[in-house]
Amino acid sequence: MFCGRPTFDPDKRERPWVRGVSHGRQVLVCPRCQADRAGWAEELDGCVECGSTRLSAMLGEIVCRQCGSTRTNAETTGA
Ligand SMILES: [Zn+2]
Numbered sequence: 001m002f003c004g005r006p007t008f009d010p011d012k013r014e015r016p017w018v019r020g021v022s023h024g025r026q027v028l029v030c031p032r033c034q035a036d037r038a039g040w041a042e043e044l045d046g047c048v049e050c051g052s053t054r055l056s057a058m059l060g061e062i063v064c065r066q067c068g069s070t071r072t073n074a075e076t077t078g079a
């Protein structure tokens with residue numbers, strides 16, 4: 001999400017890409033950006049229920065993969 005690197009099937013030996021949601025959009029943070037940007041996690045949206053950043057954005061909803069809660073993404077769609 002920061003550097004625009006294309007996604008690829010990650011090598012098992014590399015750190016995984018982190019999937020999250022930032023400003024209502026699905027984003028991926030590559031291993032390099034995880035290492036280079038100390039505050040990258042703070043740019044991800046957090047779950048309103050549990051605070052987890054393990055969120056998935058789909059069809060206008062944000063789904064928490066940690067606790068399963070959903071919220072609509074109405075205020076950020078259509079921009
Ligand atoms: Zn990156």
Ligand SMILES: [Zn+2]
Nearest residue numbers: 047050064067
């Ligand atoms: Zn949650």
